[in-house]
Amino acid sequence: MKKWSVTQNLTFKEQLESGIRYFDLRVSSKPGEVEKEIYFIHGLFGIRVWDGLMEINSFLLQHPGEVIFLDFNHFYAMDDSHHQYLISKILKAFGSKLCPVQPVEKVTLQYLWELKQQVLIFYHYPLYQDYSFLWPGNKMPAPWANTTNVHKLLQFLETTLGERSQYGTFHVSQAILTPRVKTIARHLIRGLKNTLVHRNLPMILNWVKTQKPGVMGVNIITSDFVELVDFAATVIALNNLLLEGDRPVTKS
Structure with missing residues (x-):
């Protein structure tokens, strides 16, 4: 089934280096796993989300003028505590690089460069309302x-x-x-x-x-x-x- 689950051959780093700036992300916990962790998933489990976020952040540190969109749009085997864990990891990974929700027309590259913001997070789950840096899914x-x-x-x-x-x-x-x-x-x-x-x-x-x-x-x-x-x-x-x-x- 791996041949039907994998949709990209390149890593985050390789995709970013080739010019990709938007990522469609599906994530899941592993039921029965004692230690709480979240993984990328598409039919099969991929790498830990934290590892992917670190790979992306490393690229952003090396390229302070680049802006990326992370669209978390499918969640599996996750309750509110899993979401809060994931959101805390997103905040820890990107910190001040996160662009808060505001009118889309305002978010120009010049605006982001001036504020040194590089990441827009779209989060298709009601908890987005509790965090200023999580854009609602209907904006994407x-x-x-x-x-x-x-x-x-x-x-x-x-x-x-x-x-x-x-x-x-x-x-x-x-x-x-x-x-x-x-x-x-x-x-x-x-x-x-x-x-x-x-x-x-x-x-x-x-x-x-x-x-x-x-x-x-x-x-x-x-x-x-x-x-x-x-x-x-x-x-x-x-x-x-x-x-x-x-x-x-x-x-x-």
Whole structure:
């Protein structure tokens, strides 16, 4: 099942170094474990969350101008005490680097640089209300296509971008194909990367290249196995379109 659970081959450090700045995170305790600990999870348990946070913080210390988004959106086998433990670890890891909740329009890079804030935490659990540095999940909507068909996925991404009307939130375009049970059963040995991702990622990347960023355009784009194509560089290059929009039109 590991071939169907793993969605990225790169570590946090390697993803950050390649240009990734948003992470979709699912976490869980281990039922029956005596010592309270929280782990990343996606079908199978991954590394301890604390170890991942330390890896991310190490990168931020070396790159004080970089800003990242950590979206904790699925929790398993966790009660309020587990959440309080996890939140305490987040605070311990990042401290003053955490950006408190405020109007999204205010959070420019210049604003964050001036305050030396580098991390925005989105927390899809009611306890976020008790902490000023936990952004509510509704500030990071991420519509999910839930399809194995790349054409349906791209149509879904276009439709949800067209319906994007919540000014005052971020927006995630999940350029991700989701296997069904029968897909896994038919291709158990091949795994997610070889069955769905490898052959469809170039088409997804071509869609990314046609996008325009902005209030009603793409904001954050996610994909599995980002190292298979020049994904991060392609997404980052879209920022040049924003810069071009600020330049006066000249005629020759």
